[in-house]
Amino acid sequence: MAQTASTHLRSYSYPDTKLFIDSRWREGAGGDWAQVKNPATGDTIGRVALAAPSDLEASVRAGKSAYETWSRVSAFDRALIMRRAADILRERVSEIAPLITMEQGKPIKEARSEVMFAAEVTDWFADEGRRTYGRAIPARGSDVSAIATMEPLGLIAGFTPWNYPLGQAIRKIAIALAAGCAIVIKVAEETPAAAAAMVQAFIDAGLPASTLQLVFGDPTQVSSHLISHPDVRGISFTGSTVVGRKLTAMAGQHLKRCVMELGGHAPAVVFADADLEAATETLAGDKFHNAGQACISPTRFLIEDAAHERFVERFSARAGAIQIGDGLDPQADMGPLANDRRVSALTALIDDAVAQGARLVTGGPATGKRGYFFHPTVLTDVPVHARIMNEEPFGPVAIINRFSTASEAIAEANRLPFALAAYGWSRDAAQIAFMQRHIRSGMLSINHNGLGLPEVPFGGIHDSGYGDEGGIEALREMMFSRFVSVRSQ
Numbered sequence: 450m451a452q453t454a455s456t457h458l459r460s461y462s463y464p465d466t467k468l469f470i471d472s473r474w475r476e477g478a479g480g481d482w483a484q485v486k487n488p489a490t491g492d493t494i495g496r497v498a499l500a501a502p503s504d505l506e507a508s509v510r511a512g513k514s515a516y517e518t519w520s521r522v523s524a525f526d527r528a529l530i531m532r533r534a535a536d537i538l539r540e541r542v543s544e545i546a547p548l549i550t551m552e553q554g555k556p557i558k559e560a561r562s563e564v565m566f567a568a569e570v571t572d573w574f575a576d577e578g579r580r581t582y583g584r585a586i587p588a589r590g591s592d593v594s595a596i597a598t599m600e601p602l603g604l605i606a607g608f609t610p611w612n613y614p615l616g617q618a619i620r621k622i623a624i625a626l627a628a629g630c631a632i633v634i635k636v637a638e639e640t641p642a643a644a645a646a647m648v649q650a651f652i653d654a655g656l657p658a659s660t661l662q663l664v665f666g667d668p669t670q671v672s673s674h675l676i677s678h679p680d681v682r683g684i685s686f687t688g689s690t691v692v693g694r695k696l697t698a699m700a701g702q703h704l705k706r707c708v709m710e711l712g713g714h715a716p717a718v719v720f721a722d723a724d725l726e727a728a729t730e731t732l733a734g735d736k737f738h739n740a741g742q743a744c745i746s747p748t749r750f751l752i753e754d755a756a757h758e759r760f761v762e763r764f765s766a767r768a769g770a771i772q773i774g775d776g777l778d779p780q781a782d783m784g785p786l787a788n789d790r791r792v793s794a795l796t797a798l799i800d801d802a803v804a805q806g807a808r809l810v811t812g813g814p815a816t817g818k819r820g821y822f823f824h825p826t827v828l829t830d831v832p833v834h835a836r837i838m839n840e841e842p843f844g845p846v847a848i849i850n851r852f853s854t855a856s857e858a859i860a861e862a863n864r865l866p867f868a869l870a871a872y873g874w875s876r877d878a879a880q881i882a883f884m885q886r887h888i889r890s891g892m893l894s895i896n897h898n899g900l901g902l903p904e905v906p907f908g909g910i911h912d913s914g915y916g917d918e919g920g921i922e923a924l925r926e927m928m929f930s931r932f933v934s935v936r937s938q
């Protein structure tokens with residue numbers, strides 16, 4: 450069943466998505482399918498095949514043997530194949546980007562950037578995979594050679610959510626492949642087709658059979674099957690803290706290495722001396738990108754008293770000017786939320802904040818519109834006990850509160866158990882150093898947004914999880930060090 454999503458501007462077709470197991474696209478053994486909806490309309494646009502336990506078993510069997518092959522391909526040759534896949538992704542940007550928009554909602558220009566980002570991540574890890582150096586250790590005897598090497602972990606199971614169908618999946622795929630691992634990835638059932646097109650790009654680039662496999666299914670069933678399987682050696686999950694905790698517990702039980710990229714509630718501390726125009730522009734861009742459905746989205750804006758009113762005014766004007774609409778419409782600055790769960794969750798959080806005394810400056814649900822639209826929203830003077838100050842809103846809502854002293858700002862920035870991304874703005878070197886020293890987070894960006902590039906570490910601490918998905922740190926997550934000592938006879 451291939452369906453068409455149409456706008457007043459242009460029509461695109463959206464395919465049904467199958468599983469890619471043991472080198473072929475196939476339906477699930479149980480014949481089960483789930484529907485895929487376009488969040489801009491709420492209409493069903495396609496279907497996704499769901500794996501039965503026997504399909505998952507087949508994927509592990511094929512993946513294990515693929516690992517034996519791929520881990521012996523030289524890093525140089527692995528890089529050539531990955532580089533080819535990156536080129537194919539770039540060539541197919543105009544085919545893949547509309548799939549992302551139709552299944553996830555984001556504006557087509559953001560979808561195109563996501564495809565290009567996937568290519569860039571692939572290129573970067575392809576190259577970095579050639580630099581996974583070991584070392585020779587000075588031995589205690591002149592007749593002993595002592596060598597430590599970095600080795601691929603084995604077959605990896607990856608789990609990715611719906612907010613960046615390609616962006617999330619490629620971090621798991623490219624890192625695993627560059628390290629010499631094979632991977633079975635479960636992408637969110639709500640956003641399957643773009644990821645399938647990306648997998649096809651790797652196949653067309655010549656990736657050996659079953660090194661990369663794609664599954665969908667009942668999330669709990671798929672994760673328990675793969676995590677507990679003795680032939681799966683590493684787990685990499687991106688999603689909510691609640692699910693991450695469960696998967697970590699299961700991985701612990703089976704002694705599996707884990708990377709957990711979980712929720713955030715990023716503080717953005719803005720001192721009155723900052724370049725307010727640049728701060729407003731950059732932070733609003735970051736906040737409303739992907740309709741705020743990003744784990745590193747700035748959420749708790751902490752503005753120094755003297756600048757608070759000006760900041761709220763400018764930021765709200767900027768938010769109010771954002772055009773919401775079907776992401777296929779090039780005029781749309783922000784698409785719908787990815788699913789109806791987000792609309793009800795955000796509405797409840799905002800209602801609660803207002804009931805607790807917060808002021809709603811602009812925004813709220815886009816009532817009377819088809820699809821899952823929500824206006825860019827600004828809340829101010831939100832009490833600390835309101836739910837939205839404690840739970841990740843994961844949507845286009847900025848909470849703009851105030852502070853009087855730097856210590857007060859840091860205390861609020863560090864109050865939550867989440868510690869993923871944080872942002873700071875100031876022209877004063879002492880304030881910058883203070884933030885750098887005291888804000889507790891896995892990532893901190895000051896006076897710009899420098900997060901999320903392929904070459905930089907990406908990950909959180911505490912309730913935001915552990916492990917990295919960027920930079921050389923990410924490759925080490927998918928490898929183990931092996932030590933060999935040889936004494937000559």
Ligand code: NAD
Pocket residue numbers: 608609610611612637638668669670672673687688689690691692696710711712743744790841842843
């Ligand atoms: P959810 O927690 O049920 O699902 C989050 C993701 O995890 C989905 O992709 C889902 O398919 C997957 N998942 C759920 N149970 C799983 C399991 N047992 N095994 C493997 N995967 C499983 O909720 P949701 O409504 O989809 O999203 C709600 C919250 O999730 C958001 O508010 C946000 O906090 C978080 N989230 C985070 C990210 C991120 O980038 N860190 C992305 C999407 C969602």
